[in-house]
Amino acid sequence: MILLEGTLLPILGFLSIVYGALVLFRNRRLVRPPIVGTDGAAIGERAFTFTDGEKVDYVVVGPTEPVGSTPDLPSIFLVPGADGMKETFRYQVPALARRRKVVCASLRRRLSPEDTFDRLVDDVAELAGETTSGRFVLLGQSLGGAIAMRFAIRWPDRVAGLALSNTLAHVGYDHVGLNRVLLAPIAMATTRYLPTGFARILARAWSHLEVWIYDASPGSERVVDYALWTGPRTVPSSVSNARVERFKKTDLRPELSSISAPTLVLKGPRDHYVPPAASHEIVSLVPGAMYAEVAGSGHCSHLSMSASFNSLLLRWLATVVDGAVDRSTPEGDPGSGTEVRE
Secondary structure (H helix, E strand, O other): OHHHHHHHHHHHHHHHHHHHHHHHHHHHHOOOOOOEOOOOOEOOOEEEEOOOOOEEEEEEEOOOOOOOOOOOOOOEEEEOOOOOOHHHHOOOHHHHOOOOOEEEEOOOOOOOOOOOOHHHHHHHHHHHHHHOOOOEEEEEEOHHHHHHHHHHHHOHHHEEEEEEEOOOOEOOOOOOOHHHHHHHHHHHHHHHHOOHHHHHHHHHHHHHHOOOOOOOOOOHHHHHHHHHHOOHHHOOHHHHHHHHHHHHOOEOHHHHHHOOOOEEEEEOOOOOOOOHHHHHHHHHHOOOOEEEEOOOOOOOHHHHOHHHHHHHHHHHHHHHHOOOOOOOOOOOOOOOOOEEEO
């Protein structure tokens, strides 16, 4: 028995190392689905080098349709969440690009020990300075929403509008429960490290249980596809964790009252990863902020319920940011069960 254990344990250890190496090799070779334009063709990627030498990839597109008598609608800059992949907005870019210029960039992959959360905010300022002119709209998903809020606090004169999707102003522990403490890490691990077929089966189970970024909405398979081919698998957990760790040291709440740009807070009511209370808190602290519920969705409502999400976003852009109607009388999204209110 002792001999068996002495032989078996090293073999198991070796096989674990080999499996881990193969998984990392697979994940690094995954090809993310491209962002396409209004014509359905892939948009060519560009590379941008920040002043410290770090590079990111991004796309620029639009407007692709005449805007009639409305000249120069504000551009929109899209900021992804902790995974940092610009492709998270693949369902928003074509819709937004019809009437305005869209800039969609990944987050930097490397942060130095000296870098704070503001490094990610500075990156937006630097890239936006090269790709936009005048005031522009910011759309941030999850951690990207926190980056967008911080940008609006630091450079209020550059922001024409602020759209915040399933985000939070600080990392707290008031909503910690079984989902976040136990099940979410397990869901992360099975998504990243198991064979794709098995990982997909479990991802569908996580969707049914509404664990982590998964939800039980009609479009839940889009979130599964994103997790397996675009987000968590293509980004080492150490990279996304480093971004979140920087944000944990930041609390935006004391300065939210200084945000002067029109603000829309989009929320998936079935989000158990960043619960709705975090969005309601932002609405209560940002002057004049409007709240839009993407019915039936969770943390990735921009993926799972993209049609409803886009409809709410486009309506807000047209009626509030572009000044088509009085901001004080917002309307909901007909037929979707969503709600917009101040």
